[in-house]
Amino acid sequence: MVEQWKHVFKLDPEKALDDASLEALCLSGTDAILVGGSSGVTYDDTVDLLARLRRYETPCALEITTLEAIVPGFDAYLVPIALNAGDPAYLVGQHVEALKRYGHLLPKDGLVAAEGYIIANPDCTAARVAGVKPVDEADIVAYARFADRLLRLPIVYLEYSGTFGDLGAAAKAKAALGNAKLFYGGGIDGGEKAAAAARVADTIVVGNVIYRSLADALDTVKAAKAAKAETA
Structure with a gap:
């Protein structure tokens, strides 16, 4: 499933989204809806959002934060592992704790995948929470290789969170990967940036713009798919 995604909308359960907007997102042609947030996410909010998403056939995934x-x-x-985290809890500690509590509930025939996160915007919430170490282009490529070649993770997620990132670094990270898919997220606020990011990454993740301009968010779907078709 994940390997075929080209465009994903990311919804934060903590943020308000009316039914008409949610319907437009689910019927937009996006490949999936990813639910998750860096802080403030609760069980009740997540349950409520899942119930609303289940009215539609669009696949929905939970990013466990x-x-x-x-x-x-x-x-x-999807289980994020913050590769450049300064706090080791975000590398392995919370993951072990989760398995101690919920390991018996893991679906044997469902999809559970780890994401090797490279948090490249030191000013974003995720960076502050995980105490990330700043990265340059060489670091990004090295972390991508580490996730792909040594950890054998299926996803490398280059996260600029709120800022449109360095697509040159993204392209080099993508070139360094063998089997992992490159996800890119951050600062995609319309069709032009969606197309640019889609030409580099396997999957683009569109989030914050949803809550500022639904029309701009919807434009990213066709733009990303068109850019993918050009590079196929």
């Missing part, structure tokens, strides 16, 4: 918001019923579960 807090143990308190692990909710059954999603099509897939």
Whole structure:
């Protein structure tokens, strides 16, 4: 499933989104809806959003960023590992704790995948929470190789969170990968940036613009798919 995604909308359960907007996103042609946030995500908010998403056929995945918001019923579960985290809890500590609590609930026939996160914007919430170490282009490529070649992770997620990042670094990270897919997220606020990012990454993740301009968010779907078709 994940390997075929080209465009994903990311929804934060903590942020308000009316039913008409949610319907437009789900029927836009996006490949999936990813649910998650860096802070403030609760079980109740996540359950409520999942119930609303289940009105539509669009696949929905939960990105597990807090143990308190692990909710059954999603099509897939993505587990972020912050590769450049200064706090080791975000490398392995919270993951072990999650398995101690919920390991017996892991679906044997469902999709659970780890994401090797490279958090490249030191000013974003995720960076502050995980105490990340700043990265340059060489670091990004090295972390990508580490995730792909040594950890054998299926996803490398280059996260600029709110800022449109260095696509040159993204392209070099992509070139360094063998089997992993490159996800890119951050600062995609319309069709032009969606197309540019889609030409480099396997999958683009569009989030913050949803809550500022739904029309601009919807434009990213066709732009990304068109850019992918050009590079196929």
